[in-house]
Amino acid sequence: MKKTITLKSSKSKPLNGIINVPSDKSISIRSLIISSTCLGNTKVFKLLESEDVINTLKVLKNLKIKIIKKNSYYEVFGQGGFFSDPQKILDFGNSGTGVRLMAGLLSTSEVNATLSGDQSLSSRPMKRIVDPLQEMNVSIKHNDGFLPIKVFNNNNQHVPINHTLNVGSAQVKSCILLAALNVKGTTKIVEKIPSRDHTEIMLKFLGANLVKEKNVIKLTSPNFLEPKELRIPGDFSSAAFVIVAVLLSKKSKVKLKDVGLNYYRTGLLDVLKKMNANISIKNRRNFNGEVVGDIEVESSNLVGTVVNKNIVPRLIDEYPILFVAASFASGVSEFYGLNELKVKESNRLASMSNALSKNGVKLKLGHDFIKIFGEKKQEGGNQVETESDHRVAMSMLIFGFFSNKSIVIDEMEMIKTSFPTFKELFQNLGAKIEYFQKL
Ligand code: S3P
Numbered sequence: 450m451k452k453t454i455t456l457k458s459s460k461s462k463p464l465n466g467i468i469n470v471p472s473d474k475s476i477s478i479r480s481l482i483i484s485s486t487c488l489g490n491t492k493v494f495k496l497l498e499s500e501d502v503i504n505t506l507k508v509l510k511n512l513k514i515k516i517i518k519k520n521s522y523y524e525v526f527g528q529g530g531f532f533s534d535p536q537k538i539l540d541f542g543n544s545g546t547g548v549r550l551m552a553g554l555l556s557t558s559e560v561n562a563t564l565s566g567d568q569s570l571s572s573r574p575m576k577r578i579v580d581p582l583q584e585m586n587v588s589i590k591h592n593d594g595f596l597p598i599k600v601f602n603n604n605n606q607h608v609p610i611n612h613t614l615n616v617g618s619a620q621v622k623s624c625i626l627l628a629a630l631n632v633k634g635t636t637k638i639v640e641k642i643p644s645r646d647h648t649e650i651m652l653k654f655l656g657a658n659l660v661k662e663k664n665v666i667k668l669t670s671p672n673f674l675e676p677k678e679l680r681i682p683g684d685f686s687s688a689a690f691v692i693v694a695v696l697l698s699k700k701s702k703v704k705l706k707d708v709g710l711n712y713y714r715t716g717l718l719d720v721l722k723k724m725n726a727n728i729s730i731k732n733r734r735n736f737n738g739e740v741v742g743d744i745e746v747e748s749s750n751l752v753g754t755v756v757n758k759n760i761v762p763r764l765i766d767e768y769p770i771l772f773v774a775a776s777f778a779s780g781v782s783e784f785y786g787l788n789e790l791k792v793k794e795s796n797r798l799a800s801m802s803n804a805l806s807k808n809g810v811k812l813k814l815g816h817d818f819i820k821i822f823g824e825k826k827q828e829g830g831n832q833v834e835t836e837s838d839h840r841v842a843m844s845m846l847i848f849g850f851f852s853n854k855s856i857v858i859d860e861m862e863m864i865k866t867s868f869p870t871f872k873e874l875f876q877n878l879g880a881k882i883e884y885f886q887k888l
Contacts, residue, residue: 453886454861454887457849457884458882460852460881461879463701464878466877468704468877468878470688470874471683471684471870472683473681473683473684473709474546475684476739478546479546480525480679481523484527485532487527487655490526491525492524495681496522499867500542501547504541511536512539514527527676534562542866543569543839548575550620550623556582556585557587557607558631560602570596571597582628584610587607589601607631614642618789619645622666626659630652630657631670636669637666637667639664645713646711649661652668652674655674680736683707684867685711685714688744689767690844691874694847697773697851698851702747702748704743705743708743709741710742718730725751726751751779754782765790768784769838769843770843772819777825777851784819786818794836794840794863795841800835800836805845808831827852835859835860842861846871857887
């Protein structure tokens with residue numbers, strides 16, 4: 450039988466230190482894609498070197514965009530929106546952001562290309578981007594609403610659209626905005642439920658003709674984006690694992706430096722504060738239009754809470770680790786409006802509730818909600834089926850720092866998609882996490 454090396458986490462000592470978390474995945478991917486459309490060279494400092502980002506970088510190279518790695522930055526040689534037909538299928542691996550944003554940009558570029566991804570990405574819905582792109586009159590083929598997607602040069606027959614986004618998705622919004630960069634006229638997007646605005650911030654920073662009034666975004670093209678230096682903040686979604694681990698640990702205090710604090714990403718802070726978390730933000734400043742700060746977090750006695758659906762897009766990637774926080778909080782927590790969790794790297798409502806209940810957490814699962822009955826002591830000891838989802842894997846490893854028995858995850862490879870230094874960062878803080886050989 451094949452032996453697999455995976456990870457095991459066990460009861461940990463206090464966590465202390467001053468750290469930098471990995472750079473932001475969403476902003477890293479956007480920095481490569483958007484700077485490829487500038488005319489001239491962009492230096493990107495602190496690019497996240499994780500699999501999702503590197504897959505997007507390789508895709509851009511296949512489209513004949515030159516990108517060079519220097520000592521402290523990546524240099525992207527933008528060609529003002531011109532790409533060459535790739536010689537092979539564009540493989541985005543696990544990255545929903547990469548494929549959805551590039552599908553938008555390429556669908557209105559003068560290029561023919563096929564976009565694909567791994568098994569998990571191939572089961573995620575693409576109709577949500579195909580529909581608005583078809584309204585723009587692009588030439589696109591898809592596999593019944595799934596990957597692979599093929600885009601064809603339609604000789605600029607596309608048209609601007611007025612589109613109301615029914616789903617609170619930054620990937621869909623960004624797909625339309627990047628497509629609109631090549632569409633003469635004004636594209637208007639109405640956001641019913643606002644989502645992360647990294648694309649809008651970066652486009653404006655580089656000089657795009659974009660205005661946002663309340664929940665209406667208007668992008669008027671043609672645009673001539675100017676290359677500028679970009680610096681990627683720390684990823685709040687990676688910081689979330691450290692924040693929850695420190696809150697649940699005894700006698701712990703950690704400072705996380707230079708973390709991105711975009712309003713639409715930091716719903717977790719609001720929820721944790723309601724749960725009695727001791728967290729403060731220092732040194733607020735700005736990296737290329739994005740709010741950044743240092744987060745100080747200390748051990749806290751968390752209490753249960755109710756989280757309603759209006760905050761979902763501001764918290765979307767943090768539910769798995771928030772469920773872990775709720776498992777060890779005193780009292781009941783309730784989370785509503787979770788349908789979008791079902792179409793992430795795994796069905797996170799199912800994968801997290803399976804992993805938690807298998808390890809002793811009492812919970813009640815509904816069609817789009819979950820109720821978690823928190824207890825200071827949880828059992829642990831049962832292998833976690835991560836469903837190849839990096840955030841499920843990392844959340845349950847954090848669970849293992851506090852459960853009576855250790856936690857082993859079925860596989861660890863996918864952690865590289867967003868947080869390649871997860872094990873080392875937690876070891877340096879004082880946590881017990883080690884390689885484990887599974888039979
Ligand atoms: C992302 C948007 C969110 C988020 C994903 C990254 C982005 O997805 O879950 O991890 O970079 O735009 P949706 O737009 O599908 O909600």
